[in-house]
Amino acid sequence: MLLEPLLNIVDLYCERDERVLFEGLSFGLVAGELVQIEGANGSGKTTLLRILSGLSGDYEGDVFWCGESVEKVRDDFFSSLLYFGHQPGVKGMLTPVENLQWYSAIHPALLAEKIFPALEVVGLKGYEDVPCHSLSAGQNRRVSLARLYMNTAKLWILDEPFTAIDKSGVAAKERLLADHVASGGSVILTTHHDLTSCGSVTKINLDQLMGT
Numbered sequence: 001m002l003l004e005p006l007l008n009i010v011d012l013y014c015e016r017d018e019r020v021l022f023e024g025l026s027f028g029l030v031a032g033e034l035v036q037i038e039g040a041n042g043s044g045k046t047t048l049l050r051i052l053s054g055l056s057g058d059y060e061g062d063v064f065w066c067g068e069s070v071e072k073v074r075d076d077f078f079s080s081l082l083y084f085g086h087q088p089g090v091k092g093m094l095t096p097v098e099n100l101q102w103y104s105a106i107h108p109a110l111l112a113e114k115i116f117p118a119l120e121v122v123g124l125k126g127y128e129d130v131p132c133h134s135l136s137a138g139q140n141r142r143v144s145l146a147r148l149y150m151n152t153a154k155l156w157i158l159d160e161p162f163t164a165i166d167k168s169g170v171a172a173k174e175r176l177l178a179d180h181v182a183s184g185g186s187v188i189l190t191t192h193h194d195l196t197s198c199g200s201v202t203k204i205n206l207d208q209l210m211g212t
């Protein structure tokens with residue numbers, strides 16, 4: 001049986017600084033699917049993820065969520081989405097717990113009762129109350145990644161989630177992604193890592209869609 005796509009991207013066109021990043025980009029993402037966006041530096045991976053996450057409206061084409069234009073179903077779409085950006089998005093003056101409390105206050109899919117277990121899983125037990133400006137780059141990234149262990153969102157859009165994460169952290173994140181798709185969640189991500197234990201991965205290469 002053919003599954004209806006959760007997210008459907010139709011004929012997307014985007015240019016920046018008079019350079020076409022991609023044109024005619026169409027693909028669908030079904031429940032339980034992991035899509036990896038590939039491409040050289042500057043090919044438009046982050047730009048695409050920002051468009052799909054509703055953070056940039058500077059494009060042509062259509063994006064549908066469960067068969068409806070995302071514009072029409074914004075509330076449902078955003079409550080089903082967890083976006084993990086290029087930057088950790090962690091405030092240095094706040095502790096890991098405070099950062100996650102703030103995220104949980106603004107996003108209904110992030111469960112506050114999971115903050116402490118999530119910080120333990122990402123290896124930050126004992127650092128819960130340390131201001132984030134005193135943590136390393138990798139530890140700040142882990143604070144941000146802890147959101148993945150606290151959430152019930154169906155769709156994860158992750159921009160370079162493994163940056164600054166050590167080998168054991170990468171293996172744990174791969175397992176988390178595999179569990180998410182195995183339980184019917186969906187993931188779109190960019191990474192320069194080879195995904196070795198996430199099961200089936202659909203790859204989309206932006207280099208082949210670059211215009212002039």
Ligand SMILES: Nc1ncnc2c1ncn2[C@@H]1O[C@H](COP(=O)(O)OP(=O)(O)OP(=O)(O)O)[C@@H](O)[C@H]1O
Nearest residue numbers: 016017021039040041042043044045046047048190
């Ligand atoms: N807000 C913007 N205004 C103008 N140009 C932009 C903007 N954002 C990105 N660009 C340009 O768009 C192109 C694509 O950038 P993007 O960050 O999407 O690439 P990327 O594939 O994610 O790169 P990397 O692998 O280096 O992270 C780059 O040439 C960049 O300079």
